[in-house]
Amino acid sequence: MFTNKDLSIYVHVPFCARKCLYCDFLSFQAEKELISSYFEALSKEIRSYADTYKDYTVKSVFFGGGTPSLPDAEYICDILKLLHSEFNITEDAEITTELNPGTASFDKLKAYRAAGINRLSIGAQSFDDKELKTLGRIHDSAAFYKTYEDAQRAGFTNINIDLMSALPDQTLESYHSTLKKAVELKPSHISAYSLIVEEGTPFFDMDLDLPDEDTDRLMYHETKRILEEGGYHRYEISNYAYGDGEKNECYHNKVYWERGNYLGLGLGSSSMIDNVRFSNITDIMEYIKRLSDSESVVEEREELSEKACMEEFMFLGLRLVKGVDADLFYRQFGQKLEDVYAGPLIKYETLGLIERVGNNLRLTEKGFDVSNTVMAEFCF
C-alpha cells in the first residue's frame, strides 16, 4: 500500500505534567527552560534531515509523547510549520497529535487546528474516576468531556480515544460502562489496550489487585462486541475505526504494521527507512548538546537482513485483522510464505490459531489472545 518514496514522520515530545504509575514511555516533568531548549534542538534535528529526504512524500505526521499538549501551542505549531517547509507533506496528510485531558485549552486546540493538525488522539483511558486516580492520571472524567467538547468546537472531526482494560480494581461492569460512554461520543477511532505492568514502573513494585487472565480476555472480547455494536470495526489487535471502510483507520499506525518508511524525530524516537532501523539517544541533555554542536543524535542503526525483514513482515502484519498478504510476501522476498514458514503454519493452523482467507493469512480470534506465542514462531 505504500510506495518506497512515501514517508511518515513521528515527533516525540517527552514532557508530562506528572508521570503515570504504569507508564513505561520516555517521558518526564521538565522546567520551561528545558522545554524551550528541547524544541530548539528538535528544530535543528529536523533541518539536518531536509536534504536527505527531499525525494520522499510525507503522508502522515504524528506528535506523540509524553504529552505533546503540555507545552505551549506555539511549540507544536512551529515544529509543524518547519516540517512543512523542510519536507514535502501532502495536502491530505494525516496529522495527529496526542492530547491529555486537562492540558489542552480550547485556544490551544484552535491553534492546533489552524496549524493544520487534523486528528487528535486523546488519552481518556477510563471513564471511572477511581480508576483514573489509581492509574495516577491528572484528569477525571469531567475534564475529559470538557476537552472532547472543546476539540469538536475547535473543528476536529477525526478523534481517537485511548482506553485501557485490565486495570487494578477494574471490574467487568466498570469497563462496560467506560466502553459505552466512549461509544456514545461516536469518536472516529478507539484504541483499547490491555494494561501490561512493565518492570521499572511504580506499578511493578505495587501490590495490585489486577483482573485475572480470564477476566482480562473477557474484557478484550467484550471490547470487540460492544464496539462492533456501536458501529466500529476492529482492524488491528487493539484498534477500532468507526464505519466500515479504511477511512477512519489510523494511517500512521498502519505504516508501522505494514513496514512503510517512517522517520522518528526527537528524543529516543525510532525510524525505519528503506529497511534500515535506527533510533535516537534517550538522554535529553546529551540530545540538546549534540544538536547544538551539530552532531548526529542517532545511536543505534541496524540494516535489516532479508530474514529480519521477513520476520517483521510476519509479526507486524499479523497484528492486523486482515493479516498478511502471501502474494505481497512473494513479491517482496521472491520466496513463498508457505515454504519459508511451513512449520509454524502447519502447527498453528492445526491448533486453530491462524487461518487463510483468500491470499491472506491471519490470526483467528483465539490466535489474537495468544498472539505473542504465534508471532514468536515466525522469528528465525
Added chain:
Amino acid sequence: MDQSKIRNFCIVAHIDHGKSTLADRMIEKTGVLTMREMTSQVLDNMDIERERGITIKSQAVRMIYKAQDGEEYTFNMIDTPGHVDFGYEVSRSLAACDGAILVVDATQGVEAQTLANVYMALDHDLDVFPVINKIDLPSAQPDEVKEEIEDVIGIEAHDAPLISAKNGIGIEEVLEAVVHKIPAPTGDPNKPLTALIFDSIYDSYRGVIVFVRIRDGVIKKGMKVRFMATGAEAEVVEVGYFGPGRFIPSDDLSAGDVGYFTASIKNIQDTRVGDTVTDSANPCAEALPGYKKVMPMVYCGLYPADSAHYSDLRDALEKLQLNDASLFYEPETSQALGFGFRAGFLGLLHLEVIQERLEREYDLNLVTTAPGVVYKVHKNDGTVFDLTNPTNLPDPTEIDYMEEPIVSGEIMVTTEYVGAIMQLCQERRGKYLSTDYIEQTRAILKYELPLNEIIYDFFDALKSRSRGYASFDYELKGYERSELVKLDILINREEVDALSFIVHKDGAYERGRKMCERLKEEIPRHLFEIPIQAAVGGKIIARETVKAYRKDVLAKCYGGDITRKKKLLEKQKEGKKKMRQIGNVEVPQAAFLSVLKLDSGD
C-alpha cells in the same frame, strides 16, 4: 638428580580447612613464582573449582626450596581433591607421594573427611604430619586441636606447625617440616623404567599429557615406551616438570621424580590412569599395583539437548574419562530424549561436576535424567542382573525380589543437633547403629542408610538441619532386599521414560505427589491443558494440571519502536529452544532433575 633432595608429598584436609591457600603460600615462599604470577589459587585453575571453592582434578607442581641446612630441595606437591566423592582421585594422587601434610583448622578441629583422608594416606604407607591452620582467628584452639589429632587420629601432633596460610604465618616451618618429616623417594635409576600414571589430561595441541611418578629407571625424549595394561606403545615427544600453572620441559625424569611426558599417542584410551609405563626396549618385570578399582555408585542419563550434538557429547566424555577413570558411560536411547549415554559416577557431586565440565569446557547443552543407584533384580527364573536404568525394570510378574545398595554412614555433629540429624536419618529409612562421643560437644552417629536415600539432597538436608555443623562420610556396605517399585511419570498422558525412577514402595505416593507438584512448577503453561500424572504399575497415584494460558498479547507498540518488541519475541523463542519436546509439550531441561529437589522444602 640426587634422590635424597626430592620430596614428593600431598596435602590432605577437610574441605575449607585451607589446603589450597597453604599450597599457594608454599609456592610463593619457594620462589618459583613471582607475586605477579600468583593467581589467587594457583592449583585450582579450573573455573568450576574456583567458584565452588573445591579442588576437583589432581594436579602437581614442582618447587625448589633452599632449606636451613643450606641444601636445595625439589618438592613435588601433588594436589588432591577434598570431597568424599573423590576418594578414588585422592587414592591415585596418594600413590605418587611419599608423605602427606595434614591441614587441620584450628577452629573446627578434626572432621569426618579429615579422618577419611588421613586413613587413606596411611593406607598408602605415607608419612603424615599435621599442621594447624587459621591460628590467627579469635576462636582458634590450637592446643585442643593438637590433642584431638593425637586422640582421634593417633598421630603425633605436639610439634605441629601453627600457621595461618591466609596471612603467611608459619609457612617456613612447614617447608622445613617437609624436608625433615617426609622421606626421600627410594628407587633405582639404573633399573628398567617403571612409572606410575597418576593422571593425564587432553590438550588440543599436544594430545594426551601423561602425569607420572617414576619409581625406577629414567624416561627421556625419543624413547619408545609401553603402557603395560593396554600394551600400546608410543615414542616420547617431550618430558618435563610441573611449573605452577604450566609445563616446564626437561631432558629427562629419573627415579623418584614426578613429572609429565607427551608421546605420539593416537588413541586416548591407551593411557589409563593407574597403568604402568615402561621402556619398550628394556621392559620391567611386572607392573606396579594399580589403584583400587572403584565402582560407580550413582547413574544417570546424559543427553545432548540438541540431538545433533550426540557425537560431540561422546567425544567430550571420552576426553573426560581420560583423567577421570572413575567416570563410566555407555550409549543408551530414550524415547523421550533420543540418543545419549548412561553414565556412572562416584556420587552426586561427582555427577554435578562432570555435568558442569561438559557444559563449560565442552560447551554442550545437556539434559540430565534423575540419578539412580544400581539395584539388583532377582528374577523368577533365578537370574540376577544389575539395574542402572529404571526403564529396564522387567514386568513385576517376572521379578522375584529386588535388592538395593546400603551404605554405612558416619555423621559427625555437635551434640545439640543430634536429635535433628537422627530424625533426618529415620526419614531416610536409616538403621541406627550407635552414637560415639569424641569429646563433650561432639558425637559420631553411625547409621546404615539406603544409598538411594542419600544421593539426592541428603547433604543439603544435613547441612540445613545442623546449621552447617554436620559432616558426613559413607562407604558402601552391601546390598539388602527391599520393597521397591518403579514410579512412572506421564506428561499429557504420555509416559516419559526419562522421568521414571525406582523408589521404596512406602515412599511412592509421597514422591509421586511431590514430583507432580514440582513438574507443574517447571513446565510452562501451554496453549492447552497438560495433565501430569504419577503412576505405579499402571495405576495413577497422583495428578496435577498445568492450566492452559489464555493470554499472551503485547499491547502497545509505541512510536514505532519495533526493535524492542522484536527482542521480546526473540527472547520468547529463545526460551523455547531450551525446551525438550515431548509429544506436544515443551519441557524445560531442569524438569528432568526435578526429582532431585523433592525434599528441598524441609
